[in-house]
Amino acid sequence: MALLRLEGVARSVQLPDFSTLEILRSIDFEAEVGDHVSIVGRSGSGKSTLLNLLGLLDVPTSGRLFFDEVPLENLSSRARDRRRGRDIGFIFQQFNLLPGRTALENVATPLLYASGREFWNRQRIAGEMLERVGLGGRMHSMPTQLSGGEQQRVAIARALVRGPRLILADEPTGALDVETGASVMGLLDDIAEQSGAALITITHDPNVAALARRHYRLDGGVLSPAVEVASPAEVLA
């Protein structure tokens, strides 16, 4: 059963001169639990718009999007928000750690939107997650006291703290050097595999894309399977 399925999805916007700009065209896509998919595209190819749709942050202009085989149009805005909080974890290029908060507080933040035990035990759960990404000794460090790689690890811990079934990584190594980027991607891949979550990496870096098991290219709003990518061994070498 597909965790996420797009059928003929298109997204367009109306410009100030009332003309229509088509950003995504007739996209068919599926991701299953445990999948690792990369989507490569240049700037302006529609990667952000696709990320919005995959993360249930936007709705298609036409076509259908299913999450857990539930059509998106059957979910209210509130239900989409709740499902996003529960089932989807985001990792961003610029880490986007909340300033002024420690690593522990950052990782605990998504649990503020959880309920019951998850909410009340948020400090403990966040601490365990930081241990898991190897930052048990930096829990009380502010983002400014962490290196880029450490910040991205905190961001990974934060994305995974609620045990999502889908991880959306938007240029996760874009702000890191090659070596750190490879290390972070290795960690992300490991954790995603252990938790059984689907990992969709949106990137313009072919090396990062190569770590995925399935590869797509987004060009001019059209998503198509990619064929020429480096192997993971080549990337990590």
Add this chain to the structure above:
Amino acid sequence: MTGFFAAIAEAWSELRIHRTRVLLSLIGVGIAVAALTLVTALGGMVQQSQTETFERQAGRPAMLQLYAYNTATGTNPDLADLDAAFAGAMERYRIDYSSRVANNSWRIQFPNGVTDVNIMAVDADYGTMHRVQLAQGSWFTDRDAQRLAPAVIVNEFMWRQLGSPPLDTHPTIALPGAIPATGVIIAVTPSPVWDEWPSMYVMWNAYADRMTPEDLQNWGPPTYEAWVPPELAEQLTPLISQDVAGALGEDFQVDVNRQDYLAWGDGSDPLLPLKLMVGGVAILILLLGALGLLTISLVTVRYRIREIGIRRSFGATGGRVFFSVMMESVVATFVAGAVGVMIAVLLTRLPIVQEYLLQGAQDVPPFPWEAVVVGLVSATLVGALAGLLPALVAVRVKVIDAIRY
């Protein structure tokens, strides 16, 4: 339920993280609320002072004044008959405070010559009925009416003209009249700067004893005053009139009128202009505070767009973001309001403020609770209103655009 606690925890966390900004925005709100509460409280104090001034002039509400005259001849009734009729009415309606009031002028010997002194002849209840203030000594009691050496209360100006004699030496003055006597000064009323004429109170009996029956008849009977509960004033007015008229006989017309400040004019509150002015100033102050807070809040939301986007990506619903931004504003302004109210309470307790505004009012009003409520409710409302616009902006944030902002 968890959602509510989570929203509170989130708002508190935001306040803690952004404490510098919050503190800066709170200073404006705190000052505005302190000013609002202070103006409301000081307005209450000025109002009390003004009320007491009115009450000193015309008596405390409800003050009924009685006149009687012969409708055929225009002459006054016999004083003893009128006294008895009025006293009977007071007893019948269980009115505890009443007084006869007469004004006259006596020539009194001072160390530097004889001067005309304004005399006000009253009964002992008059002091309470008109909130008479004393600079020193005590007001008349009923026992003073029996004194052979009449008790007198002089104003401060007259007391200084007499050489400021200490009251514990029982200073005396010569009282003129058909039966001269020696009066003993038992108290002194304060003289404001504009009070530059000697005046004094004597008890009605002592006054009447100094006058010949002809003089009393010529000067006319005193005015009779009765202090009744305001809610019964309308009911008692015709009853007292009828009773006294009935006792005097059918030739006499008895008029009973209400004279206190609440009966002045067209029945509207004479303190209304003052209240409106104070309220207007308070609202203006609050609007300025709200404007400052709104500006800071809007700038802050722009600054926090990325953070809001990140929270939305964690699953924060639009309602939760709205509530959270609103809560931050409301919690912050409520705290600022509480601090502002405390500052206002402290300021109104300063002796210099009380002395200046109360102008010697007898009943110092307690810090008005309505001012506290007005302060806190206004602060919370301002917080809600100032938080509304930023909260709406926050909800409309496009998540991915915000994250890449």
